[in-house]
Amino acid sequence: GQQLNQSPQSMFIQEGEDVSMNCTSSSIFNTWLWYKQEPGEGPVLLIALYKAGELTSNGRLTAQFGITRKDSFLNISASIPSDVGIYFCAGQRGSNYKLTFGKGTLLTVNP
Amino acid sequence: DGGITQSPKYLFRKEGQNVTLSCEQNLNHDAMYWYRQDPGQGLRLIYYSQIVNDFQKGDIAEGYSVSREKKESFPLTVTSAQKNPTAFYLCASCRTGTNYGYTFGSGTRLTVV
Numbered sequence: 001g002q003q004l005n006q007s008p009q010s011m012f013i014q015e016g017e018d019v020s021m022n023c024t025s026s027s028i029f030n031t032w033l034w035y036k037q038e039p040g041e042g043p044v045l046l047i048a049l050y051k052a053g054e055l056t057s058n059g060r061l062t063a064q065f066g067i068t069r070k071d072s073f074l075n076i077s078a079s080i081p082s083d084v085g086i087y088f089c090a091g092q093r094g095s096n097y098k099l100t101f102g103k104g105t106l107l108t109v110n111p
Numbered sequence: 112d113g114g115i116t117q118s119p120k121y122l123f124r125k126e127g128q129n130v131t132l133s134c135e136q137n138l139n140h141d142a143m144y145w146y147r148q149d150p151g152q153g154l155r156l157i158y159y160s161q162i163v164n165d166f167q168k169g170d171i172a173e174g175y176s177v178s179r180e181k182k183e184s185f186p187l188t189v190t191s192a193q194k195n196p197t198a199f200y201l202c203a204s205c206r207t208g209t210n211y212g213y214t215f216g217s218g219t220r221l222t223v224v
Contacts, residue, residue, distance in 0.1 A: 009151075030210065033212045035212075040217075041217050041218065042203075042215030042216050042217045042218050043154075043201075044215070045213075048211065048212055050210065088153070090212065092210050094210075095207075095209055095210045096207065096208060098156070099212065099213060101153055102153065103152070103153035104154075
């Protein structure tokens with residue numbers, strides 16, 4: 001099945017640094033979602049985006065729905081050790097379609 | 112509180128044995144999904160079901176089987192035909208016709224010994 005192109009695959013940063021990751025697709029999506037998975041747990045929804053150009057924040061997290069509908073970005077400001085985990089993007093073409101997932105970005109934060 | 116429960120958290124299986132992973136949700140969600148997660152492979156879809164008594168193969172269904180006899184339950188059986196079953200298995204659910212994303216369970220780690 002199709003997967004989104006998510007980058008980078010992994011990041012090693014110092015506490016306090018900002019983080020950016022993105023997902024791109026050759027297809028248009030009507031919904032973009034960002035999940036975080038902590039070690040040994042299931043993914044948890046962080047942010048949902050429903051409109052092209054939309055910019056949405058959740059605390060230190062900000063995500064954007066690309067204008068072309070083929071990409072999305074997630075930024076984390078002033079990272080802290082508990083930000084460690086795998087971040088997944090997901091796109092959905094319509095409400096009756098399955099989600100398509102990226103392969104994830106593994107984030108490591110050094111205190 | 113509503114949620115999705117997977118059990119057990121850890122499971123050990125001898126080669127050649129079938130094993131069943133449980134997934135139960137009380138969210139009144141119509142659709143349920145099973146994913147397999149291996150390091151660096153992302154989430155790969157095994158099976159999914161959008162209504163009771165109906166299910167569809169995902170991208171890696173070989174060696175797995177499912178049933179959907181009740182809306183709340185979607186058990187996954189890993190059969191002896193699955194060549195490399197050691198992995199982390201995730202169950203998810205959602206309400207069909209919406210775009211609110213999936214709710215995931217906390218996963219089951221299966222190890223073949």
